[in-house]
Amino acid sequence: MKILLAEDDHNISKIACLALEKMGGHQVEWVSDGKMALERALAGDYDLILLDEMMPEINGLKVCELYQQQSSSPKPVIFLSAKSQEGDVKAFEKIGLGFIAKPFDPMTLNQSITQLLESKAA
Amino acid sequence: MKSIRGKLFIILSFLFALSLGLNFFSYLSFMELKSKREQIQLGNQLELELSQLPSNLKANATQLNSLKKLNQRLTPPLRKAGVSEMLTHLEKRRTGTFKKHLKTFKTNETEFRRFNLNRMDYLEKKVLFLMGLGAVFLIFGFAALHILFKHLVIVPIRNLSSKMLDFLHNRYTYQFGSPSNDEIGHLHANFNSLAQRVISHTDELKSLDQAKSDFLSIASHELRTPLTSIKGSLSLLKGGMGGELNEVTTELLGIAETESDRLIRLINDLLDLAKIEAGKLPLSTIWVPVDDLIKTTFNSLQGLAQSASVELVYENAAQNVQVMIDKDRIQQVLTNLMSNAVKFSPKGDCVIAKVILIENEGIRFEIKDHGKGIDPEDQKLIFQKFRQASGPNNPIVKGTGLGLAIAKALVEEHQGEIGLKSKPGEGSTFFFTLKEWRFASTHPVVEAS
Numbered sequence: 319m320k321i322l323l324a325e326d327d328h329n330i331s332k333i334a335c336l337a338l339e340k341m342g343g344h345q346v347e348w349v350s351d352g353k354m355a356l357e358r359a360l361a362g363d364y365d366l367i368l369l370d371e372m373m374p375e376i377n378g379l380k381v382c383e384l385y386q387q388q389s390s391s392p393k394p395v396i397f398l399s400a401k402s403q404e405g406d407v408k409a410f411e412k413i414g415l416g417f418i419a420k421p422f423d424p425m426t427l428n429q430s431i432t433q434l435l436e437s438k439a440a
Numbered sequence: 441m442k443s444i445r446g447k448l449f450i451i452l453s454f455l456f457a458l459s460l461g462l463n464f465f466s467y468l469s470f471m472e473l474k475s476k477r478e479q480i481q482l483g484n485q486l487e488l489e490l491s492q493l494p495s496n497l498k499a500n501a502t503q504l505n506s507l508k509k510l511n512q513r514l515t516p517p518l519r520k521a522g523v524s525e526m527l528t529h530l531e532k533r534r535t536g537t538f539k540k541h542l543k544t545f546k547t548n549e550t551e552f553r554r555f556n557l558n559r560m561d562y563l564e565k566k567v568l569f570l571m572g573l574g575a576v577f578l579i580f581g582f583a584a585l586h587i588l589f590k591h592l593v594i595v596p597i598r599n600l601s602s603k604m605l606d607f608l609h610n611r612y613t614y615q616f617g618s619p620s621n622d623e624i625g626h627l628h629a630n631f632n633s634l635a636q637r638v639i640s641h642t643d644e645l646k647s648l649d650q651a652k653s654d655f656l657s658i659a660s661h662e663l664r665t666p667l668t669s670i671k672g673s674l675s676l677l678k679g680g681m682g683g684e685l686n687e688v689t690t691e692l693l694g695i696a697e698t699e700s701d702r703l704i705r706l707i708n709d710l711l712d713l714a715k716i717e718a719g720k721l722p723l724s725t726i727w728v729p730v731d732d733l734i735k736t737t738f739n740s741l742q743g744l745a746q747s748a749s750v751e752l753v754y755e756n757a758a759q760n761v762q763v764m765i766d767k768d769r770i771q772q773v774l775t776n777l778m779s780n781a782v783k784f785s786p787k788g789d790c791v792i793a794k795v796i797l798i799e800n801e802g803i804r805f806e807i808k809d810h811g812k813g814i815d816p817e818d819q820k821l822i823f824q825k826f827r828q829a830s831g832p833n834n835p836i837v838k839g840t841g842l843g844l845a846i847a848k849a850l851v852e853e854h855q856g857e858i859g860l861k862s863k864p865g866e867g868s869t870f871f872f873t874l875k876e877w878r879f880a881s882t883h884p885v886v887e888a889s
Contacts, residue, residue, distance in 0.1 A: 327665050327668075329666075329669035329672075329673075330665065330669050330672065333668075333669060333672035333673060333676060334672075336676055336681060341679075341681075372661055400660055400661050400664040400665065400668075401657075401660070420664055420665070420668045421664055421667050421668035421671045421672070421704060422668065422672070423671070423672070423675050424672045424675050425675050425676070425678075425679045
C-alpha cells in the first residue's frame with residue numbers, strides 16, 4: 319500500500335515509518351504539517367492517509383474535512399491522536415475511518431490499520 | 441435634609457404639631473361647653489329648690505345649707521354675689537326683700553340660659569368643625585406620607601431588587617449610575633460595588649478554569665508524545681528490528697517497557713482524576729443490570745485472578761436489579777477494587793463480590809478479601825492521592841497510588857459513598873453505594889447504542 323503519514327513529531331514519524339515499511343511492507347511518504355499534508359493528499363495517489371490530530375498550520379480534523387471536500391475520489395483517513403475523550407473519538411469516527419490512540423505499539427500498528435480497513439469494507 | 445429618615449422626621453413632626461394644635465383647641469372648646477352646661481344645670485337646681493320652699497318662706501337649716509352649697513359653685517362672680525345676697529335675705533327672713541330678689545334672680549337666670557344656650561350651640565359646632573378638620577388633615581397627612589414613602593423607599597427598593605434579579609440571571613446590561621444620596625442610595629451603591637467585585641472575581645475564576653483546562657490538554661499531549669517515541673522504539677527493538685538480541689538486552693528492554701507503561705498509566709490516571717475533580721468528566725448514565733456489571737468485571741479480571749491463584753465468587757442478594765450509572769466508570773471502580781482484592785489475597789483464596797439491597801440507601805456493592813487487612817491509621821489515608829497501605833505486613837504492590845482516589849471521585853460523582861471495613865489479620869471489605877436503582881422485571885433493558 320502507498321501511505322501518506324502526516325505527523326509533526328519527528329521521532330514518532332520515524333518509528334511509524336519503520337513499522338509500516340519494514341514490518342508491513344508498505345510504501346510511506348511523510349509530511350510534518352497540515353498544509354503540506356493537504357497538498358500532498360490532493361496531488362498524490364495514496365491508498366491510505368494517516369493524520370496526526372495536533373499539527374502546525376492546519377489540524378488533522380480540518381485537513382481531513384478539506385481533503386474530503388476537494389478530492390474527487392477521497393481515500394480512507396485514519397487519525398493518530400493522544401486525545402481519547404469520548405467527544406474526540408466520536409469526531410474522529412464521524413469524519414474519518416477511525417483512530418489509533420497514542421501511544422501506539424508499533425508492533426501492532428499494521429494490524430490495527432488492517433482491522434480498521436476491514437471494518438470499513440464489511 | 442438628604443436622608444430619608446430626615447424627610448420622614450420633618451413630615452411626621454408637622455403632622456404631630458398640627459394634630460396637637462387641633463386637639464388643644466377642641467379641648468378648650470369642649471371644656472367651656474362642659475362648664476356652661478354645668479352652670480345651666482346648677483341654675484335649674486337652684487330654681488327647683490327655691491320653688492320647694494314652704495309658702496311662708498321659712499327655710500329650715502337643711503334647705504339653707506343645700507342652697508348655699510349650690511351657690512358656692514356658681515359662676516360668673518356677679519351671678520354668685522347676686523344669689524348669695526338673696527340667700528342672706530332668706531336666712532334673715534326678710535321676706536319682702538327676698539321675694540324681690542327672687543324675681544330678679546329668675547329674670548337673670550332666664551337671660552343667662554338664653555345667652556348661654558346660644559353660646560353652647562356655637563361651641564358644639566366649633567368642636568365638630570375642629571374634629572372634622574383633624575380627620576381631613578389626618579387623611580391628607582397619611583396620603584402625603586404614603587406618597588413620600590413610596591417615592592423615597594418603595595420605588596428605589598423595587599428598582600434595586602430588579603437590578604439584583606438581573607444580576608442573578610447574568611444580565612449585566614444595566615448601567616452603574618450614581619445613586620441618590622440617602623440610605624437606599626447607599627445600599628444601591630454598596631450593591632454596585634459588590635456586583636462589580638463578583639463580576640471581576642467570576643472573570644478571574646473563569647480564566648483560571650480555562651488555564652486549568654489548557655494545562656490538562658497540553659499536559660496530556662506533551663507528556664504522551666515523548667512516551668509514544670520511547671515506547672515505540674523499545675517495542676521495535678524488542679521485536680527484533682535492530683537485529684538479534686541477547687538475554688540481558690531483552691530483560692533490560694523489558695524493564696524499560698514495563699516502566700514506560702507504568703508512566704503512561706500514571707499520566708492517564710492523573711489526567712482522569714484532574715478531569716473528575718474539575719467536573720469535566722460528563723457521565724453518560726444508563727440502566728445497567730447489576731449481574732452484567734459484575735460478570736463483565738469478572739471476565740476482565742480472569743487472567744489476573746488465575747495467575748494469582750485466586751477464585752472470584754459472586755453473591756447476589758439483590759436479584760433482578762438495575763442501576764442508573766455510567767457503565768464504563770463504575771466498571772472502572774469495580775475493576776480497581778477487585779484487582780486490589782486479588783493482589784492482596786493469599787494464594788488459593790477467594791475474593792467475594794456481594795450485592796445487597798438496602799432500603800433508603802440504595803444498592804451496596806461489597807468486595808471482600810481475606811488478605812492481611814489494613815491498619816486503622818492507613819484506612820483513613822487510603823482514599824487520598826498517592827497513598828498505599830504499606831509497612832512490614834504489607835508488601836508494596838505496584839500501582840500508581842491513584843486508583844482508590846479515582847474510585848472515590850467516580851462514586852461520589854454518582855452521588856454514592858465509598859468506604860472500607862478492615863481489621864489487620866482478618867481481611868478487608870471495600871464497599872460503595874449507588875442511589876438510583878430499580879427492579880428489572882417491569883423494565884426490559886434497552887441497550888444504549
